[in-house]
Amino acid sequence: MRLRNVKGSRDEIARNDYVIKNPENNRGSWKEYFGNDRPVHIEIGMGKGKFLMELAARNPEINYIGIEKYSSVLVRALEKMEEAPLENVHFIRMDAEYIPMVFSVGEVDQIYLNFSDPWPKDRHAKRRLTSRQFLSRYDQILKEEGKIIFKTDNRDLFNFSLEEAELAGWTLDLCTFDLHHSQYLPGNVMTEYEEKFVKKGNPICKMVIHHEN
């Protein structure tokens, strides 16, 4: 069943077992929630979940949580899960702004940010998911040496992200301005937006950063 309207989306999310309700109740006890000691990787702004689900199918030894702000988008991921269920993927519908209320210090091993909204106006810079404000939130939940992996075709957003990471004292582990013509391509899992932009011929930028506390 396709759920196109928002009300239907909310109802579906409320009854779907793959969606974690009241995720703040698991803060500090995600290992108990999953019932295992496996690493926890999250994708923020996962959209329809193509990337996350492909990654999860390849890596059953990792627990994945997809975070998406909009119910109407998240239901698309739930529809995909119905077609090909995966045990190691769960979802949270929330604004990433609240992420430190959901995970405690060191509970997350890796964060993926893919083709995040650019918020081009200067006055909206702090809404960008790679702004210093968001980097500080990620720093509160990532384990020591935990990484952020960011891809985008938006060169302005990428340059901004590199600057913010440097200013906030993060270390750059990998950086390419043209992933698809680089040594880093093998093993790359394409996101929905990435497929679209690669078809158009846009170069894809990728960075990996970590923060030493």
Ligand code: SAM
């Ligand atoms: N990552 C997917 C991809 O690469 O195909 C989707 C990219 S889409 C441009 C950005 C997604 O991030 C949208 O689904 C949007 O709703 C979500 N998003 C934007 N801001 C967010 C926030 N603050 N918290 C959670 N999700 C957010």
